[in-house]
Amino acid sequence: MTxxxxxxxxxxxxxxxxxxxxxxxxxxxxxxxxxxxxxGAAITEVPGSSGWFEMGxxxxxxxxxxxxxxxxxxxxxxxxxxxxxxxxxxxxxxRVHSGADLAVAVSGIAGPDGGSRDKPVGTVWLxxxxxxxxxxxxxxxxxxxxxxxxxQACVTALQELIKLCKH
Numbered sequence: 001m002t003x004x005x006x007x008x009x010x011x012x013x014x015x016x017x018x019x020x021x022x023x024x025x026x027x028x029x030x031x032x033x034x035x036x037x038x039x040g041a042a043i044t045e046v047p048g049s050s051g052w053f054e055m056g057x058x059x060x061x062x063x064x065x066x067x068x069x070x071x072x073x074x075x076x077x078x079x080x081x082x083x084x085x086x087x088x089x090x091x092x093x094x095r096v097h098s099g100a101d102l103a104v105a106v107s108g109i110a111g112p113d114g115g116s117r118d119k120p121v122g123t124v125w126l127x128x129x130x131x132x133x134x135x136x137x138x139x140x141x142x143x144x145x146x147x148x149x150x151x152q153a154c155v156t157a158l159q160e161l162i163k164l165c166k167h
Contacts, residue, residue, distance in 0.1 A: 006151045010042045013158035017043070020165040021052035026101035028161060030056035031069055031094035033081065034108040034124060038154045054100040059090065069093030069105075081107050082119055084127075084137050091127035092135060102164055103129045104157045108140075110149045124153045130164045 021028060030040045040056035043049055057068050062081055065071040070093040075085045090105035108124030115121035120141065127137035138160075142152040 003147075003151070006155065009155055010151075010158065011045060013155065013162065014042050014046045014049070017158055017162050017165065018046050018049060018052055020162060021102070022048075024101070024165065026165065027052050027054040027098075028102045028104070029054045029094045029098035029100040030157075031090040031103065031105040032056065032058050033060055033065070033090075033106060034110045035106050035150050035153050035157075036060070038150055039104060039106065039157050042154055042158065054098045057094060065090060065107075069097065080119070082109055082123055082125055083107075084125060084139065087125040087127040088129075088135055088137050091129040091137070095129040101131055102161060104161055105129075106153055106157060108149070108153060110146045110153075112146060122149050124149065124156075126153065126157055126160065128157075128160050128164050134164070136160070136164070 037058045043053050059065045059068055062076050066073055069090050071089040079085050087105045087107045091103050095103035105127045109115050109121050111121035122142040124140050129135050142149045
């Protein structure tokens with residue numbers, strides 16, 4: 001998939017997400033690390049997104065995850081930033097602190113360095129928090145360079161937000 005294809009896919013997905021959120025009267029928030037605001041930027045490219053995008057956090061450092069989203073330091077110490085428990089705490093923190101109906105969180109290793117045997121470059125954890133206690137998370141290992149890993153994570157985040165909105 002070319003970067004132009006990825007851009008068109010993101011635009012299509014954000015329009016679909018926006019339509020679903022608007023229909024339900026819901027709002028969404030983001031908590032991003034390795035994507036560096038790419039998800040929030042994709043969402044706000046859509047005209048009218050102010051009607052359904054609440055806010056986003058760019059919490060690249062561990063201390064930002066703790067201070068801004070309420071991630072527990074013990075979770076970071078025991079599991080690392082790129083883990084199910086941390087990304088779930090990020091998603092839930094974003095949903096609760098923003099008052100949004102849905103939230104997505106992402107933390108990963110986009111590369112080119114920073115990977116390990118257990119968490120190779122391309123490892124990305126995503127979590128989605130929804131109404132009530134709905135919390136879904138998944139680990140992906142994307143292929144490609146830094147830009148491609150980040151773009152794939154953004155597309156996945158949007159696809160799963162749409163699923164959560166529709167159900």
